[in-house]
Amino acid sequence: MTDNYDDLDEEPIPTGELTLQTLAMPAYTNPNGDIFGGWLMSQMDLAGSIKASSIACGRVTTVAAGSMAFLRPVPVGATVSCYAEVLETGRSSIRILVDVWLYSAETGERYKVTEGTFVYVAIDDNGRTRPIDR
Template structure:
C-alpha cells in the first residue's frame, strides 16, 4: 500500500523484510512445534523492485538446525498486479530460537518429515 513506500514510490525494503520474517517465523513455529523468536537477519539482497499493488509471495526453507535454533532462508517474489510476470524482489536468512513455556530456549526436536522437500 502507499504507506509502505519509500520516498521514490517503491515498496520499502523494511516492509519486505517484515513480511519475510512473518513467513519464516511461521515455518519456524511449525517445524519447531512451538514458539520461535527471530534473533538475527543476515545476507539480505533486494535484486528487484516491487510496485504498489503487486502480490507478494514468500517462500522459505530450513537451512540448518542447531540445539535450540533454526536457520531459515526466505525469498520474496512479486507478481505484477494485472499479469503473470514475477520478480525476485528480496532474499535473506533468518535465525530463530525456539522458546519454551518458561520463556527460555528449548531443544529443537524437529519432526524430520517437515524438512523434506515436497514432491509434486
C-alpha cells in the first residue's frame, strides 16, 4: 500500500483479484450529486470480506479499517470495481488491501479512485474468534 496518495493515479493497472463490481446508482449520491464516500467504503468492506471469507473458509467479521483518501469524485453511472489482495494472514486475522477502480462507458476512461486496508477475523457460529486452517 502506498503512503503517498499522489501516486495512486499513476498505477497503470489494477492489482489484486476482482472480487466485487457494481454500478454507481443515483440513490447513493451526496448533495453535490456525486457518490457518497460511505457507500464506496461499504463496497470496499464487502469486497475485502468476500476475499477474507474465501481464505478463512467461512464466516469473517471486520475488526479494523485503515485510512483512505478519495482522489476523484465518483460519477453516477460509473462501473465501480473493487480488487482485493491479501497482505498478511495471522492466526485468526487476515489483512487485505482493497483498490477501487472506475470505468466510464461514456469516455472509455479507467482510473483508480482509492485504496484502503481492512482487517478481518475468522469467527465461528457464536461470533467467537477461530483459527484459520492453513
